[in-house]
Amino acid sequence: MMTLEERIHRIQQGKNSEFEWIVEEYKNKIYTLAYGYTMDAYMAQDLTQEILMKVYQNIRSFQGQSSFSTWLYRVAKNQCIDWIRKNKRRIDHTILEDGEREFRDLRPSPEEKAIKEETNQRLYDALGQLPERYRVPLMMFHFQELSYEEIGKALGLPSKTVATQLYRGKKLLREKLLSKKGDDMPWTVLL
Structure with missing residues (x-):
């Protein structure tokens, strides 16, 4: 090999x-x-x-x-x-498409699939509202499972800056997700 x-x-x-x-x-x-x-x-x-x-x-x-x-x-x-x-x-005028997501469970039940799609859509909508400097490190950290150092190298930032951006990004994301009235999604599990 x-x-x-x-x-x-x-x-x-x-x-x-x-x-x-x-x-x-x-x-x-x-x-x-x-x-x-x-x-x-x-x-x-x-x-x-x-x-x-x-x-x-x-x-x-x-x-x-x-x-x-x-x-x-x-x-x-x-x-x-x-x-x-x-x-x-x-x-600036892009609306998210309801296309396939890269991060889905293998063969979920139809109910699980619908819940996951709705959760993902809300999460991606909220992520889309974040400034790029927070959105990109969050996605690299959570979806690609990169370390602070790897994200810093990829983005040309010190690890401390990445940590700060992730902290602030999570805080902003949490505020956006929890601010919707009538939203019964368990966002605290994700954040």
């Missing part, structure tokens, strides 16, 4: 077939990051493709001075920021 470093070296030497492994290994994490910036499933899918193309085009520049995932997240973050700049008007 090849190590990640061996795969990257083979890709850098022109063995492009190895890139499929990179795609399979990282596409869901990249999608989650892209979704954190776009808050739209279809836009996030398109952006994920753009990011993977950018990684493919620039993988020869990876020197191994940081971990591959850190380098990949930097490329992804920069591509997301560029995309946001180009599509600012489009994002």
